[in-house]
Amino acid sequence: MTAVAEPAPAPVITAPVPPAWSSGMDAVERAAIDASARGPVLFFLGNAVLWLLATTVLGLITSIQLHRPNFLADIPWLTYGRLWPAYTNVISYGWVSLSGMGVAIWLMARLCRVQIRFGGVLVAGAIFWQIGLTFGVVSILNGNSSGVEWLEIPATSAVLMLIGYALVGLWGLFFFGLRKQASAYISVWYLLGAFIWFPWVFAVSHLTKSLPQVHGVVQNLIAAWASQSFIAVWVTAVGLAAAYYLIPKVVNRPIYSYNLAAIGFWAFMLFAGVTGALRLSGGPVPAWLVTLSISANILVLVQVITVGVNLVATMHGQHHMVYHSPTIRFTFFGVVSFLVGNGLGLFASLRSFDAVVHFTQFQTAQLHVMLYAFFSMMMFGAIYYILPRLVGCEWLSSSMITLHFYGSAYGGGMMIAMLLFGGLASGLSLIDPHATFAQIIQIGAVYLPGRSIAWVIIGIGHLIFALHFALMLLRIGQPGGQPTLFAPIGEETHP
Amino acid sequence: MNRSLPLIAWIIASFALSTYALVIIPQHQIGGLQPQFVEEEGKVIDIYPIQNLAMEKGRAVYKSEGCVYCHSQQVRDPQNGTDLERGWGERRTVARDYIFEQPSFLGSTRLGPDLANAGSPKWRNEDLDDPRKPVKRDRAWHLLHLYHPTAVITESNMPPYRYLFEKRKISGQQSADALNLSGADAPEPGYEIVPKAEAKALADYLLSLNRSHPLNEVKSAAAEAPKK
Numbered sequence: 001m002t003a004v005a006e007p008a009p010a011p012v013i014t015a016p017v018p019p020a021w022s023s024g025m026d027a028v029e030r031a032a033i034d035a036s037a038r039g040p041v042l043f044f045l046g047n048a049v050l051w052l053l054a055t056t057v058l059g060l061i062t063s064i065q066l067h068r069p070n071f072l073a074d075i076p077w078l079t080y081g082r083l084w085p086a087y088t089n090v091i092s093y094g095w096v097s098l099s100g101m102g103v104a105i106w107l108m109a110r111l112c113r114v115q116i117r118f119g120g121v122l123v124a125g126a127i128f129w130q131i132g133l134t135f136g137v138v139s140i141l142n143g144n145s146s147g148v149e150w151l152e153i154p155a156t157s158a159v160l161m162l163i164g165y166a167l168v169g170l171w172g173l174f175f176f177g178l179r180k181q182a183s184a185y186i187s188v189w190y191l192l193g194a195f196i197w198f199p200w201v202f203a204v205s206h207l208t209k210s211l212p213q214v215h216g217v218v219q220n221l222i223a224a225w226a227s228q229s230f231i232a233v234w235v236t237a238v239g240l241a242a243a244y245y246l247i248p249k250v251v252n253r254p255i256y257s258y259n260l261a262a263i264g265f266w267a268f269m270l271f272a273g274v275t276g277a278l279r280l281s282g283g284p285v286p287a288w289l290v291t292l293s294i295s296a297n298i299l300v301l302v303q304v305i306t307v308g309v310n311l312v313a314t315m316h317g318q319h320h321m322v323y324h325s326p327t328i329r330f331t332f333f334g335v336v337s338f339l340v341g342n343g344l345g346l347f348a349s350l351r352s353f354d355a356v357v358h359f360t361q362f363q364t365a366q367l368h369v370m371l372y373a374f375f376s377m378m379m380f381g382a383i384y385y386i387l388p389r390l391v392g393c394e395w396l397s398s399s400m401i402t403l404h405f406y407g408s409a410y411g412g413g414m415m416i417a418m419l420l421f422g423g424l425a426s427g428l429s430l431i432d433p434h435a436t437f438a439q440i441i442q443i444g445a446v447y448l449p450g451r452s453i454a455w456v457i458i459g460i461g462h463l464i465f466a467l468h469f470a471l472m473l474l475r476i477g478q479p480g481g482q483p484t485l486f487a488p489i490g491e492e493t494h495p
Numbered sequence: 496m497n498r499s500l501p502l503i504a505w506i507i508a509s510f511a512l513s514t515y516a517l518v519i520i521p522q523h524q525i526g527g528l529q530p531q532f533v534e535e536e537g538k539v540i541d542i543y544p545i546q547n548l549a550m551e552k553g554r555a556v557y558k559s560e561g562c563v564y565c566h567s568q569q570v571r572d573p574q575n576g577t578d579l580e581r582g583w584g585e586r587r588t589v590a591r592d593y594i595f596e597q598p599s600f601l602g603s604t605r606l607g608p609d610l611a612n613a614g615s616p617k618w619r620n621e622d623l624d625d626p627r628k629p630v631k632r633d634r635a636w637h638l639l640h641l642y643h644p645t646a647v648i649t650e651s652n653m654p655p656y657r658y659l660f661e662k663r664k665i666s667g668q669q670s671a672d673a674l675n676l677s678g679a680d681a682p683e684p685g686y687e688i689v690p691k692a693e694a695k696a697l698a699d700y701l702l703s704l705n706r707s708h709p710l711n712e713v714k715s716a717a718a719e720a721p722k723k
């Protein structure tokens with residue numbers, strides 16, 4: 001296949017032909033790679049699904065606690081102030097990280113055309129990671145948090161998780177070195193960034209936070225840098241790597257412009273890492289830091305626009321695939337959420353807007369657009385694509401996938417909308433000196449029960465997804481070969 | 496293949512830049528901040544801030560119960576909100592206010608009011624003319640508020656921290672720090688609700704929070720408008 005837009009005039013790295021496309025890889029080779037990836041990737045994804053269920057429970061409880069403060073308040077382990085950091089750690093390091101690593105491993109194997117050897121090392125990485133994370137979450141619930149938002153887990157946990165990640169990350173670099181494809185596809189660039197970035201930020205932030213000479217607001221800056229890096233860099237990189245692979249693959253055409261993708265990647269690399277101080281905007285930190293981060297955040301727009309144009313243009317004329325392919329429906333939802341999330345982030349970073357929403361649930365909404373509406377949907381799409389290739393049968397029921405999509409899309413959308421509107425409403429009254437604090441609480445409270453209802457809807461979707469996933473592990477599905485579609489291609493269910 | 500090295504080099508360079516800008520330079524710039532000394536005729540007459548080690552126990556409770564997830568401890572200037580008008584402080588807080596704190600609870604969400612100056616007698620979270628404004632937020636008020644927030648602030652959305660208290664049989668005289676409870680909250684006769692050590696430490700810590708001391712680098716609202 002030579003359907004490539006144009007041979008690029010060689011920036012730093014160019015793939016003349018995206019390998020996801022024209023790898024010359026035959027079905028036998030693909031099947032061999034998938035077979036080698038089966039054990040480790042299923043281990044990562046299966047555990048990720050368990051963490052997703054834990055996330056759902058914690059998300060629902062913490063949401064209820066905000067409008068019913070007495071809910072579970074007499075059990076020290078379950079008080080809101082301990083449960084909320086447990087929730088953010090479980091969603092970020094449990095579901096998001098493990099599913100991201102599982103998908104990243106599979107993508108690397110496919111894109112580098114390398115069969116996974118010594119998969120036990122990857123499994124060991126996942127075990128180390130989860131022991132560390134479990135210990136960290138138990139410590140938080142037990143009242144042994146470090147007290148630094150985002151870096152709550154104790155040093156022991158951080159070390160265990162770092163060992164786990166190092167095993168995975170080194171494996172990723174190893175794949176890259178062994179690759180049979182001379183040119184690296186854009187997804188591989190993003191994955192390399194993610195593999196290197198995570199241990200770097202994780203190690204530097206946990207180490208420097210614990211140094212005796214680092215105290216006061218510098219600790220907060222480090223934590224802001226680490227949390228922003230996780231969302232803006234790691235999550236973005238892995239999510240986009242999946243998008244750049246899955247969308248061209250399923251709609252069966254190359255990405256619209258390889259140069260655009262490359263420009264976006266370099267803009268992302270340069271600017272995304274410097275946006276961390278946004279979280280302390282207006283706070284007791286040097287003003288230049290915040291200005292720097294706002295400028296960087298505006299420049300990240302270069303990447304966001306290129307990604308948006310590129311992926312939407314790749315889909316051009318193929319939008320009907322959203323009605324057929326589960327992978328595309330979830331993935332395209334993720335791409336749109338990525339654009340929305342970055343748009344919101346851009347708005348919220350401007351000083352005048354930040355003054356209104358800085359301390360409100362608007363921030364939580366932004367977090368969930370990136371973690372849930374963008375990344376999690378991308379991972380769902382990837383799992384719907386990858387799993388049949390690993391277990392050898394297709395998903396049992398397209399209705400179950402539809403229900404899962406409705407749960408996640410409508411539930412997730414509703415949760416985010418409640419947080420956005422609630423945050424905006426309470427932010428607008430916070431800056432009104434005539435509004436008393438009691439009024440602010442009441443205005444914000446209007447939206448809180450809606451968020452809990454949204455969590456129930458999400459939970460139903462997740463339960464169906466987890467059940468479907470378990471059925472796949474038991475090889476209960478439709479015979480392999482033909483992907484499970486919502487509707488056969490050619491039969492337009494929607495105009 | 497040979498182009499992979501520049502790719503990895505660029506990735507690492509961009510991380511180094513990010514770390515340098517947001518971790519190393521800030522530590523260099525404000526990591527070494529010292530307290531402000533005011534000297535008069537060669538004698539130091541005033542130092543701020545000073546480290547208050549007696550409050551570490553209360554800080555630990557604040558930390559382990561996760562108070563920071565709903566309460567910030569940073570006052571912003573008037574361009575960034577109405578913190579000063581709300582009575583949360585007399586000036587914005589700056590980096591020097593936090594130099595002895597590890598960690599400092601700057602916070603990122605205000606589901607509850609800011610507590611940067613919660614121990615200041617001037618701190619308030621109600622309109623000045625609100626008839627329900629507590630006469631004084633003293634230790635007894637804070638303990639009662641921790642035990643049953645809505646008993647003192649009807650609209651409060653704060654969870655109760657009853658597990659920081661215990662019910663005890665009164666032997667002889669009632670304890671001095673027993674909560675003065677009424678109605679459904681009151682324990683059966685012969686019993687009393689007393690704060691555990693954690694609750695007392697937390698209340699004392701809250702009462703110690705005061706970042707209104709004048710600093711050279713920040714203009715105080717009070718100094719700007721002396722007529723008030």
